[in-house]
Amino acid sequence: MSQQFNNFINGKWKASSSKEVIESYNPAKKSEVIGSVQKSTREELNEAVEGAKAAQKKWKKLAGAERGNYLFKVANIMEENLEDIAKTMTKEMGKSLPEAKGETNRGIAILRYYAGEGMRSDGDVIPATDPSALMYSKRVPIGVVGVITPWNFPVAIPIWKMAPALIYGNAVVLKPASEGSVTAAKVIECFDKANFPDGVINFVTGSGSVIGQGLAEHPDVNAITFTGSNAVGKNIGVIAAQKGGKYQLEMGGKNPIIVADDCDVDAAVAATLSGGLKSTGQKCTCSSRVIVQAGIYETFKEKLLEKAKQITVGDGMDADTWMGPCASESQFNTVKHYIEKGKEEGATLLLGGKEPTDEKLKDGYYIEPTIFDDVKTSMTIAQEEIFGPVLALMKVDTVEEAIHLANDVEFGLSASIYTSNIEHMLTFIDDMEAGLVRINAETAGVELQAPFGGMKASSSYSREQGQAAKEFFTTMKTVFIKG
Ligand SMILES: NC(=O)c1ccc[n+]([C@@H]2O[C@H](COP(=O)([O-])OP(=O)(O)OC[C@H]3O[C@@H](n4cnc5c(N)ncnc54)[C@H](O)[C@@H]3O)[C@@H](O)[C@H]2O)c1
Numbered sequence: 001m002s003q004q005f006n007n008f009i010n011g012k013w014k015a016s017s018s019k020e021v022i023e024s025y026n027p028a029k030k031s032e033v034i035g036s037v038q039k040s041t042r043e044e045l046n047e048a049v050e051g052a053k054a055a056q057k058k059w060k061k062l063a064g065a066e067r068g069n070y071l072f073k074v075a076n077i078m079e080e081n082l083e084d085i086a087k088t089m090t091k092e093m094g095k096s097l098p099e100a101k102g103e104t105n106r107g108i109a110i111l112r113y114y115a116g117e118g119m120r121s122d123g124d125v126i127p128a129t130d131p132s133a134l135m136y137s138k139r140v141p142i143g144v145v146g147v148i149t150p151w152n153f154p155v156a157i158p159i160w161k162m163a164p165a166l167i168y169g170n171a172v173v174l175k176p177a178s179e180g181s182v183t184a185a186k187v188i189e190c191f192d193k194a195n196f197p198d199g200v201i202n203f204v205t206g207s208g209s210v211i212g213q214g215l216a217e218h219p220d221v222n223a224i225t226f227t228g229s230n231a232v233g234k235n236i237g238v239i240a241a242q243k244g245g246k247y248q249l250e251m252g253g254k255n256p257i258i259v260a261d262d263c264d265v266d267a268a269v270a271a272t273l274s275g276g277l278k279s280t281g282q283k284c285t286c287s288s289r290v291i292v293q294a295g296i297y298e299t300f301k302e303k304l305l306e307k308a309k310q311i312t313v314g315d316g317m318d319a320d321t322w323m324g325p326c327a328s329e330s331q332f333n334t335v336k337h338y339i340e341k342g343k344e345e346g347a348t349l350l351l352g353g354k355e356p357t358d359e360k361l362k363d364g365y366y367i368e369p370t371i372f373d374d375v376k377t378s379m380t381i382a383q384e385e386i387f388g389p390v391l392a393l394m395k396v397d398t399v400e401e402a403i404h405l406a407n408d409v410e411f412g413l414s415a416s417i418y419t420s421n422i423e424h425m426l427t428f429i430d431d432m433e434a435g436l437v438r439i440n441a442e443t444a445g446v447e448l449q450a451p452f453g454g455m456k457a458s459s460s461y462s463r464e465q466g467q468a469a470k471e472f473f474t475t476m477k478t479v480f481i482k483g
């Protein structure tokens with residue numbers, strides 16, 4: 001039976017005054033309702049921000065280790081509920097169950113990583129010009145942090161924002177994407193069970209234009225951390241800049257994988273399929289442009305096609321499914337639109353490009369793994385983020401040309417190269433305009449203890465995760481004491 005979730009405001013689960021809910025459907029079985037969340041109004045948003053503002057004043061006074069203990073507690077509770085959270089994620093947004101379990105485990109590891117931060121240094125002693133004075137820097141929280149998240153990682157992304165925000169002494173108001181809200185509600189239930197002080201964590205669901213925008217505009221929200229599309233992110237940046245708040249935007253990608261003549265072809269094929277098509281191509285770090293050197297092109301293409309044909313498409317809950325459906329009808333229509341664009345603009349469709357014919361899959365938003373050949377950099381499918389199971393093959397003569405082509409997009413999130421040549425590796429590391437560069441590894445695969453973020457239009461040049469999170473979720477005081 002589908003569950004209905006309320007907002008979590010000031011330590012209480014409360015329905016919206018709108019009396020309306022948003023239903024979440026299973027993309028593998030269109031008519032199955034997974035659950036519903038509140039279609040909130042600004043009234044609830046204001047209540048959540050007000051509660052967060054009051055609670056933060058006490059929360060920041062706790063010792064870091066005490067705040068850390070709350071995060072350790074949530075991690076343990078999430079571990080007990082891992083199976084249920086992961087199954088909800090698979091049913092709500094379609095990723096396969098092993099991937100959903102992996103993501104939930106990642107969320108737990110992130111909580112533990114930041115829990116430990118409560119015991120670590122929060123400043124430096126700096127020699128003063130006056131030898132009898134003590135001078136030091138001290139990191140302090142920003143206040144109330146608005147967290148706006150997408151649907152593609154409904155557990156890991158809210159946690160990789162909330163955990164550092166909380167450990168450094170901020171209070172949080174989370175607004176998740178509607179297509180991942182039921183899963184996110186189950187994460188918030190774990191926070192609730194860990195008995196955080198009322199108001200420190202708040203969860204308000206609803207439309208982006210009402211709750212998301214309202215959070216960005218709110219005068220008592222001191223910082224906004226956003227992950228999502230470029231169109232929405234840019235608007236949040238403008239609002240935050242006008243208001244004077246701190247902001248962090250992590251947005252789209254158009255990530256290249258370069259396959260050099262001198263690489264291990266089988267490894268490059270495996271990485272292209274895993275990096276490009278896992279999660280149905282719906283990771284910001286997914287490979288979408290496959291730039292292959294001429295000497296290996298035909299061999300690589302043949303092997304790629306052979307392996308891609310073996311991919312099993314199906315419901316993420318089935319044990320033999322490798323690739324699930326697109327997460328929603330709108331995502332499904334977007335992917336189909338780009339496939340038509342590719343054909344219209346003259347790319348050669350090598351594989352897929354349509355819905356599977358299998359009767360069992362008729363009731364879901366499935367698209368076959370799709371591979372285009374003869375793709376030119378000017379084509380729409382080589383420039384715009386598709387966020388679906390579509391690979392664009394591009395042929396080049398040299399690695400230098402490959403890197404030039406790889407940089408010829410507005411995005412710069414992640415990039416990878418397959419090569420055995422150290423010079424190629426070093427040139428790629430130096431010249432590739434991307435925040436995450438990976439050698440002989442697929443483009444996807446973010447590690448929670450390392451900084452993550454993009455260059456160019458992929459980011460506001462801020463970095464998330466690892467120690468980098470401290471930069472965003474704190475500000476600095478310089479203290480000078482003269483006896
Ligand atoms: N760089 C990264 O770390 C990263 C990670 C995951 C996803 N993404 C990107 O996210 C996108 C897919 O996610 P999506 O479809 O949920 O993105 P989206 O921009 O449509 O939505 C993201 C969030 O913003 C909210 N929102 C919508 N309109 C708003 C408005 N006017 N004001 C404030 N908030 C608003 C949504 O409700 C949602 O919570 C892709 O572009 C993907 O590359 C980036």
Ligand SMILES: O=CCCC(=O)C(=O)O
Pocket residue numbers: 152153282283284285443444445446447
């Ligand atoms: O969707 C963006 C996050 C990607 C990620 O977490 C990964 O590649 O592991």
